[in-house]
Amino acid sequence: MFSVTMSEVTKVYPNGTEALKALDLNIGPGEHVVILGHNGSGKSTLFRCMTDFENITGGYLEIGGKVPASFKKRKERSTFRRNIGLVFQHYHLTHNLSVLQNVLFGALGRQPFRKVCAPIASSTLRLEAMNALERVGMESVAGNGADELSGGQKQRVAIARMIMQRPRMIMADEPIASLDPKAGKEIMDLLVSICRENQLTFISILHQMDIALEYGERIIGLNQGEVLIDKGVPHIQRSE
Numbered sequence: 001m002f003s004v005t006m007s008e009v010t011k012v013y014p015n016g017t018e019a020l021k022a023l024d025l026n027i028g029p030g031e032h033v034v035i036l037g038h039n040g041s042g043k044s045t046l047f048r049c050m051t052d053f054e055n056i057t058g059g060y061l062e063i064g065g066k067v068p069a070s071f072k073k074r075k076e077r078s079t080f081r082r083n084i085g086l087v088f089q090h091y092h093l094t095h096n097l098s099v100l101q102n103v104l105f106g107a108l109g110r111q112p113f114r115k116v117c118a119p120i121a122s123s124t125l126r127l128e129a130m131n132a133l134e135r136v137g138m139e140s141v142a143g144n145g146a147d148e149l150s151g152g153q154k155q156r157v158a159i160a161r162m163i164m165q166r167p168r169m170i171m172a173d174e175p176i177a178s179l180d181p182k183a184g185k186e187i188m189d190l191l192v193s194i195c196r197e198n199q200l201t202f203i204s205i206l207h208q209m210d211i212a213l214e215y216g217e218r219i220i221g222l223n224q225g226e227v228l229i230d231k232g233v234p235h236i237q238r239s240e
C-alpha cells in the first residue's frame with residue numbers, strides 16, 4: 001500500500017502561475033481520499049505532479065517510498081508509474097481496437113509489446129484479461145470494438161485495463177464527470193470495492209460534494225493552490 005508525503009510542494013508554471021503553494025499533505029497507506037475544488041484550484045496540477053507527469057518546482061514529494069524528482073533511470077520511472085493505476089474522465093481507450101485488446105494493453109508495463117497483442121497474447125495473459133473484464137462486468141463484450149460502448153462501459157473497460165497493471169495505488173481524475181448519476185455511482189462503487197479488496201490507496205479528484213461525502217473517507221478541499229479544508233468523513237451511510 002502506497003502512502004504520499006508532501007512537504008511545502010510548489011508548482012510554478014513557466015508563465016509564472018503559482019498552481020500549488022507550499023502544500024503539506026500526508027496520505028496514509030490504504031486511505032480513500034477525495035480531492036475537491038473549483039476550476040483552477042490546482043487539482044489537475046496536483047494529479048499530474050503525483051503521477052510524475054509534471055515536475056514540482058519546490059518542496060518534497062514522496063510516493064510509495066519513491067521520490068520522483070530523484071529518478072535518474074528510465075526503469076525507476078516506469079516501475080513507479082506502473083504501480084499507480086490511473087483513471088481519467090475520458091477513459092483514454094484505444095479506438096478501433098477490441099475491448100480485450102485494450103485490456104491486454106494494461107499489461108504493457110510488465111510484458112513486452114509483442115506479448116500483449118491480441119492474436120498472439122499468451123493464454124495466461126488472455127485469461128487474466130478475461131478475469132479483469134469479469135470483475136468489472138464486461139466479459140460479454142470482450143470481442144466488441146471499444147468505440148461501440150457507452151461511457152459507463154468504457155470506464156469499466158478502462159478499469160479492467162488498470163487491473164492488468166496490478167497497481168499499488170489508484171488515482172482517478174474526475175472519473176465520473178462524463179457519466180450520468182447512476183453510471184457514475186456504479187463506477188465509484190466499483191473503484192472503492194477494488195481498492196478495498198486489494199488494499200489499495202485511493203485518491204480521486206471529484207467536483208460533486210455529495211459523491212465526495214459518500215465515497216471519500218477523507219476530503220481535501222483545494223483553493224487557489226492551497227489546502228482549504230482537510231477532514232475525515234466520520235460515519236456516512238454508504239449505499240452499497
Ligand code: ADP
Nearest residue numbers: 013015017019037038039040041042043044045
Ligand atoms: P483544476 O484542475 O483545479 O481546474 P489546474 O491544476 O488545472 O486546476 O490549474 C491551476 C492553475 O494553474 C490555474 O490557474 C491554471 O490556469 C494554471 N495552469 C494549469 N496548467 C497550466 C499550464 N500548463 N501552464 C500555465 N498555467 C497552468
Ligand code: ADP
Nearest residue numbers: 044048051052053086088089090091092173174
Ligand atoms: P481527461 O479529460 O479524461 O481527464 P485529459 O486528456 O484531459 O483526460 O488528460 C488529463 C491530464 O492528464 C492531461 O493534462 C494529461 O497531460 C494528463 N495525462 C494524460 N495521460 C496521463 C498519464 N498516463 N499519466 C498522468 N497524466 C496523464
